Amino acid sequence: MVSPRANWKGYIKFGxxxxxxxxxxxxxSSERVSFHTLNRKTGNRVKRxxxxxxxxxxxxxxxxxxxxxVEGGRYVVLEPEVVAAVVPESDKTLNIEAFVPCAQxxxxxxxxxxxxxxxxxxxxxxALLRDGMxxxxxxxxxxxxxxxxxxxxxxxxxxKGLIAATLNFDYEVRSSIEAFExxxxxxxxxxxxxxxEHIIRTKKGSFDPSAFDDRYEAAVAELVTxxxxxxxxxxxxxxxxxxxxxLLKALRESADLSSAKPKSKRKAANANTGASKxxxxxxxxxxxxxxxxxRAS
Amino acid sequence: MAVRPYWxxxxxxxxxxxxxxxxxxxxDNEKIRFHTLNRKTENRVVSQFVDAIxxxxxxxxxxxxxxxxxxxxYVILEDEELENVALDTTKTIDISTFTPRDSIExxxxxxxxxxxxxxPVGEEAFSVIRDAMEAxxxxxxxxxxxxxxxxxxxxxxRGKGIVLWTLRYGDEVRxxxxxxxxANDEKADPDMMPLVQRLIKKLTKDWSPQMxxxxxxxxxxxxIAAKKKGLKKPAKSKAGISGAPSxxxxxxxxxxxxxxxxxxxxxxxx
Numbered sequence: 389m390v391s392p393r394a395n396w397k398g399y400i401k402f403g404x405x406x407x408x409x410x411x412x413x414x415x416x417s418s419e420r421v422s423f424h425t426l427n428r429k430t431g432n433r434v435k436r437x438x439x440x441x442x443x444x445x446x447x448x449x450x451x452x453x454x455x456x457x458v459e460g461g462r463y464v465v466l467e468p469e470v471v472a473a474v475v476p477e478s479d480k481t482l483n484i485e486a487f488v489p490c491a492q493x494x495x496x497x498x499x500x501x502x503x504x505x506x507x508x509x510x511x512x513x514x515a516l517l518r519d520g521m522x523x524x525x526x527x528x529x530x531x532x533x534x535x536x537x538x539x540x541x542x543x544x545x546x547x548k549g550l551i552a553a554t555l556n557f558d559y560e561v562r563s564s565i566e567a568f569e570x571x572x573x574x575x576x577x578x579x580x581x582x583x584x585e586h587i588i589r590t591k592k593g594s595f596d597p598s599a600f601d602d603r604y605e606a607a608v609a610e611l612v613t614x615x616x617x618x619x620x621x622x623x624x625x626x627x628x629x630x631x632x633x634x635l636l637k638a639l640r641e642s643a644d645l646s647s648a649k650p651k652s653k654r655k656a657a658n659a660n661t662g663a664s665k666x667x668x669x670x671x672x673x674x675x676x677x678x679x680x681x682x683r684a685s
Numbered sequence: 686m687a688v689r690p691y692w693x694x695x696x697x698x699x700x701x702x703x704x705x706x707x708x709x710x711x712x713d714n715e716k717i718r719f720h721t722l723n724r725k726t727e728n729r730v731v732s733q734f735v736d737a738i739x740x741x742x743x744x745x746x747x748x749x750x751x752x753x754x755x756x757x758x759y760v761i762l763e764d765e766e767l768e769n770v771a772l773d774t775t776k777t778i779d780i781s782t783f784t785p786r787d788s789i790e791x792x793x794x795x796x797x798x799x800x801x802x803x804x805p806v807g808e809e810a811f812s813v814i815r816d817a818m819e820a821x822x823x824x825x826x827x828x829x830x831x832x833x834x835x836x837x838x839x840x841x842x843r844g845k846g847i848v849l850w851t852l853r854y855g856d857e858v859r860x861x862x863x864x865x866x867x868a869n870d871e872k873a874d875p876d877m878m879p880l881v882q883r884l885i886k887k888l889t890k891d892w893s894p895q896m897x898x899x900x901x902x903x904x905x906x907x908x909i910a911a912k913k914k915g916l917k918k919p920a921k922s923k924a925g926i927s928g929a930p931s932x933x934x935x936x937x938x939x940x941x942x943x944x945x946x947x948x949x950x951x952x953x954x955x
Contacts, residue, residue: 403946
């Protein structure tokens, strides 16, 4: 079997210990359904041109240069050499600056994952680092120039290998505390929480992301067929939000529905909601039922 | 926060539905951003669409999406029509499954968003779903259409809100077995393990955002500031950031290197 080509080769260094490693892309992005931009008037494809905003002339790629806007619509021009020179020369070394307890790592910083494997003769040192981190329940923070950008990388054990994930920079991550700061501090307790927990238990299962299928492309194709045949697709119903006053009722009915499912997991702990024999009706019927009788028949 | 929501829709658990909004948890806003200029005039360069056949400019309102059916055969799709695509997952995050957080490996996590109630009317229902997941130590799994793809998403309580992660598709995550070699099967020398443990312990620090600071962006900002003042740009320093390139040490003397490392760390502490 042909071994895959490494995206990067270099060294990993902790303290005075160095080990040759190779980096391989662990995740790629697949294509989404693509549209072309058309001119509505002619139905022709359009193409993109870059023009001078003042003169309207087309600007060729060679004449395009980066500019940073300073006040008064003036720009500081930065030639590509200047921008490139800011990135330090690569020393091809993932230099471990610190180990961080796994429990402290905030996944929001994770950017792209790579598999990190030992290169020639590096197996023993690699194993020491990997098993040492595994045992100490830490991940490593390293810095290096990767693909001409200075990156911080988080390295953690993964089976027989290591995964190195590039991290977003501090200024690229929004604070969740600020994002949620205007939300009221509602703590849910009592029956509502019990019912919701019960519903969660009945919906407990495993999930295999690798088996997931994207239905969007097929749905668009169906839309296109409908349109070309002159059919129109049925308008979608807008979901109806549960009214705060009906929330408890909606939870009770939901708990009943989940208990009524033939395949509900062994024992639903909150058994006193009763196993209603009612058929699970369409889920949109929030609070519509006249008699929320919860008696088991 | 005055961030325009990236997406608005509904969060649903069984019969409980509440209006929610979502914004990306990461942002380019603070990044030094450049415009493209015409070097000759130093004017901004703007992109413009022209008709591929007639060569005439196309106004923005005349730009429309075309679905390619065959060669030179396109069906025009207006945005409103696309909204009618027959999937509820364009507007509703209906949580179908709950699973322990640890059961979804990090490698599947792609893009994080912050999910919060959109109207006061939904705050209690939102909190119920969040708190119940928290109490059960579970994450929710659902489907959601984001930028014209239906994605598996994972919902995880966080503070007063919920973090929604898009998960990668099966064909996007490569099988690690392809990259494993005989070298991966080598065992760590048990005699060295205590030293490694000591070294790791010495180098272990609490997480801090300082660890993901961007020295390059800081230097760019310096250069821009210097240029702005019409000053000469600071001299380039190649090794200023990552330190001098280091020669890989001899693989045979791992033990020596470990001992040196631990000793160096000790000295450093004093």
